[in-house]
Amino acid sequence: MKLLGTLLAVLALAATSEAAPHRAVVVLDPGHGGSNAGAQGAVAGLREKQLTLELANLVAAALRDHNIDVQLTRTGDRTLTLRQRVEVADKLPADLFVSIHANASPTRTQRGYETYVLTAKGVDVDGRALRSDTTTPRPGVADDIAFVLDDVERGAAQWEAAELAARMQKALRDRRGTEGDRGVRQDAHHVLLGATMPAVLVEVGFIDHPIEGKQLADPAVQAQLAAAIAEAIEDQLAD
Ligand SMILES: [Zn+2]
Numbered sequence: 001m002k003l004l005g006t007l008l009a010v011l012a013l014a015a016t017s018e019a020a021p022h023r024a025v026v027v028l029d030p031g032h033g034g035s036n037a038g039a040q041g042a043v044a045g046l047r048e049k050q051l052t053l054e055l056a057n058l059v060a061a062a063l064r065d066h067n068i069d070v071q072l073t074r075t076g077d078r079t080l081t082l083r084q085r086v087e088v089a090d091k092l093p094a095d096l097f098v099s100i101h102a103n104a105s106p107t108r109t110q111r112g113y114e115t116y117v118l119t120a121k122g123v124d125v126d127g128r129a130l131r132s133d134t135t136t137p138r139p140g141v142a143d144d145i146a147f148v149l150d151d152v153e154r155g156a157a158q159w160e161a162a163e164l165a166a167r168m169q170k171a172l173r174d175r176r177g178t179e180g181d182r183g184v185r186q187d188a189h190h191v192l193l194g195a196t197m198p199a200v201l202v203e204v205g206f207i208d209h210p211i212e213g214k215q216l217a218d219p220a221v222q223a224q225l226a227a228a229i230a231e232a233i234e235d236q237l238a239d
Pocket of ligand 1: 031032038039048101102103
């Protein structure tokens with residue numbers, strides 16, 4: 001008993017005297033939730049909100065294994081606006097914000113993965129201007145409002161977001177093949193959310209596509225996608 005007491009005292013001393021290093025904080029945002037189910041999957045019963053939560057939990061587990069502090073914007077079937085989600089990250093504050101979604105197309109013929117930069121202003125990635133979002137028109141959004149860059153901090157975050165988005169595409173390409181690569185994109189709607197840290201939104205694939213939708217329901221593919229997202233985040237934080 002005495003030995004155990006001494007041991008505990010030593011352990012307690014070690015814990016308090018050790019300077020706590022800054023642990024990176026990442027906010028993962030499982031898209032949709034609650035009354036907002038998101039896209040309907042090709043596999044009966046699989047909605048986007050379920051897939052995104054599954055993926056976020058897998059990514060969180062992988063990052064926590066690497067001593068990264070992870071917070072989820074929702075851990076259950078909750079309704080949240082995109083702005084509320086970004087606010088979670090702004091309050092912490094988080095080092096990175098990653099929103100996870102799955103795509104759908106009106107004709108159910110599109111497939112592939114793409115990553116959106118959520119932070120303001122258009123930037124170049126590898127010397128190429130970001131593609132604007134042409135697949136999902138968002139009525140009521142003025143194009144020019146999004147491209148006002150008003151402070152240096154946000155400017156840096158926006159550059160890092162583009163970097164993270166490029167890493168996300170690369171990690172997905174390594175696992176899902178080059179033909180599905182729809183690139184890094186930016187659209188006027190999302191950048192208005194005002195995230196103060198590097199923030200991206202990854203669309204992992206088309207949940208309504210007859211073939212890709214089935215793949216997204218497969219736990220092995222989900223593990224693959226989660227590994228890609230985790231790898232991109234780890235690489236970004238290590239840089
Ligand atoms: Zn979505």
